[in-house]
Amino acid sequence: MRRFTAEYLRRTREGMWDGSRAALSALALPTRTRILDVGAGTGELSRVLAAESDAEVVCLDADPRLLGVARDETGLPVVAGDATRLPFETDAFDLVVCQALLVNLPTPADALCEFARVSSDSVAAVEPDNAAVGVDSTVEREVELERRVRSAYLDGVATDVALGDTLPALFERCGLRDVRTSRYHHDKRVEPPYDAGDVEDAKRKATGEGLDAHETELRRVLSADAYDALRREWRSMGRTVAEQMHAEEYRRAEVVPFDVVVGHVAER
Missing domain, CATH: 4.10.860 (DNA Excision Repair, Uvrb; Chain A)
Known part of the structure; x- marks a missing residue:
């Protein structure tokens, strides 16, 4: 599994869900009582889950350093653990969710099946389609170079970082039913005044x-x-x-599509 720094997660996830959280409506957050955020990192999604529900939200990640940041910045309980071997009993949560995790796993279905085991009701994944990222910039070379780098990166990365249409099939392979997909676009902009x-x-x-x-x-x-x-x-x-x-002339826009996939656990 790829490892990330806290600063990298902040840069790539900054502003996500600030504009609209409608794409999370299928998670039925107001009805939840206990939510597990797997691969929580520094807790960006965990904060949203806590804000949109009255549930107990637990952050799980394999990297204790990131969990330390999540604990300090969100105040939520944290647990160190492997997404493919979750340290919880069956049906311990009514929603298990991850964001930008499965694209970094060599066998994402192993994690999804664990999600289904520890959830009594629903499993959700919010995963980027890195092959469909759009970039525009006042520096023309930036657009062309980022296209070249992205193409080479997609060929060289060891995991499927553009799961896209394959996600629903993975959900169904793990016994999840009534699988639904929606798309959320994370629009990141750089323009004056710069921070x-x-x-x-x-x-x-x-x-x-x-x-x-x-x-x-x-x-x-x-x-x-x-x-x-x-x-x-x-x-x-x-x-x-x-x-x-x-010269305060630089402007950049990047749009990253995310697939929001939700499935329900079959009665055991």
């Missing part, structure tokens, strides 16, 4: 750090020379981003 996170992201582009975060996956596809050339182009692009930002 500290925007400035930091520009610095990461200019230094190559942003690209290096995916070095392992990219090097599975690209030769050493090709990766080095790509990194030089990426840093040059980043410097242009920083220049436009300094």
Whole structure:
């Protein structure tokens, strides 16, 4: 399973669900009494689950460092554990949910079947379709470079990061019924006035750090020379981003589609 830093999770999930939570309506959050957020990370989704329900929300993650952040920032109970071997009894929760977890697992069905075991009612997954991400920018090279990087990354990553239409079949394989899917678009924008996170992201582009975060996956596809050339182009692009930002001319829009899939546990 891929590991992430707390800062990476904050950057990629910042603002998600701020605009509309209608896509979560199928989770019937106001009716829940006990919810498990698997792969909770630093607790971004957990906060939403707690805000939209009166349920006890429990955060579970395999990384104790991320759970420490979740505990401190949300005040919710945290448990360290493996998504494919949940440390809970059967029917311990009435909703088990994850966000951007299954795309990082080599065998996502193993986790889903565990979700179904510990849930007495419903299982939900909110998973990005990374193959359908759209980017627009005032720096034209950024759009083209991100397209190239995304294509190479998808070829080099060891898991299916674009589950998309295969998710309902995985739910059904685990015995979940009445499976329903909706799509939520996470719209991330950078425009004046820039905040500290925007400035930091520009610095990461200019230094190559942003690209290096995916070095392992990219090097599975690209030769050493090709990766080095790509990194030089990426840093040059980043410097242009920083220049436009300094002039308050830089604007960027990224739309990440998420599939929200909900299934119900059959009577045991």
